Amino acid sequence: MDSQDLSAPRRATAVNRPTAPRSGVIHVNMRHTSRYTVIGNHLAQHRQLSLTAIGLATHIQSLPTGTSVGIKALAERFPEGEIRIAAALRELEAHGYLERTRERLPNGQVVARTVSYNKPGARPGPDRAPDPTPDPAPERDPDPAPEPPRDPDPTADPTPDPTPEPPQRPEPGPGPVPPPPPLPEPTTTDPARQRAAAGVLIGLRAHDPRLLLSERDVHRLAPAVAAWLERGAAPDAVRRTLAACLPEPLRHPTALLAHRLTALLPPPLLAALPAPDPLQTCEDCDRAFRAPEPGHCRDCRPSIEERAA
CATH class of the missing domain: 3.30.60 (Wheat Germ Agglutinin (Isolectin 2); domain 1)
Incomplete structure (x- = not known):
């Protein structure tokens, strides 16, 4: 009799699953009874959303109402950085799964409002019609027991009920945040003035290391500084104005400089008046x-x- 070869591979075990496919995923599902969130296939299988956006939308829909879903809070929760999270939020806004607006409170504070939609267009607004698909009828007992007859109540008021008031339409939410005003530009092109403006922006790092700008930001802000120089502002005065009283912490230096260059633009110089007679x-x-x-x-x-x- 031949000896048994222990190194020979075993025969493949047959899987007794008549519905199992030849390849691909096989689902093993268990019914959830608590702590679950219903996600539509229109989101889970979206062809235009990235995988980060789909996962972020699933996480936001699973959170209770009132949870902070800002970029900072999400970056602390997940390993993805703020740039990827911000891009995913913009994807969800573009496809109707998220709506972010800013609202000014009575005390003057501006807060961010975020609305998550489990299906785009789920909430009927002032310009949206409600979903025409009716809700399924509640299940009824197929063989209900007959109710005993009741005598009319002699004390009941025969006057019919008044006509119910029509439901009030929800007030529209705050509109979108207006875009920032454009940066000022000089009226004439002067290469020497443009170089001086770029030197002002590059020299801001000497006042505060946080004002170290990239080459792209210098090219974008240089025309605005040139507009200041064209209106008679000295380079040192422009530099002091841009670097004065910086907030703590300074998170977006380029946006702060763009705001100051636009909001604090000096008026143009008046025409020189003739000197009076002696x-x-x-x-x-x-x-x-x-x-x-x-x-x-x-x-x-x-x-x-x-x-x-």
Whole structure:
């Protein structure tokens, strides 16, 4: 009898699953009874959203109402950085799964409002019609027991109920945040002034290391600084204005400089007025008067003209 070879591979075990596919995923599902969130396939299988955006939308829909979903809070929760999270939030906004607005409270504070939609267009707004798909009818007992007859209540008021008031439409939420105003630009092109403006922006790092700008930011902000120089502002004055009283912490230096260059733009210089005439002394009455040349004041000039005539 031959000896058994222990190194020979075993025969593949047959899987007794009549519905199992030849390849691909096999689902093993268990019914959830608590702590679960329903996600539609229109989100889970979205063809245009990135995987980060789909996962972020699933996480936001699983959070209770009132949870902070800002970029900082999400970056502390997940290993993805703020740039990827911000890009995913913009994707969800573009496809109707998220709505972010800013609202000013009565005390003047501006807060961010975030609305998450488990299905785009789920909430009927003032310009949206409600979902035409009716809700499924509640299940009924197929063989209900007959109710016993009731005697009419003699104390009941025969007056019919008043007509119910129509439901009030929800007030529209705050509108989108307006875009920032454009940066100022000079009226004339001067290469020397443009170089001086770029030097002002590059030199801001000497005042505060946090104002170290990239080459792209310097090219974008240089025309605005040139507009200041065109209006008579000295380079040192522009530099002091941009670097004064910086907030703590300084998170977006480029946005702060763009705001100051736009909001604090000085007015244009007025046309130079002609210099007044110098003071002269009247040759007759010694009165001081302004005239381009020495002579007589306006009171003595008529008498001199009469004597000359």
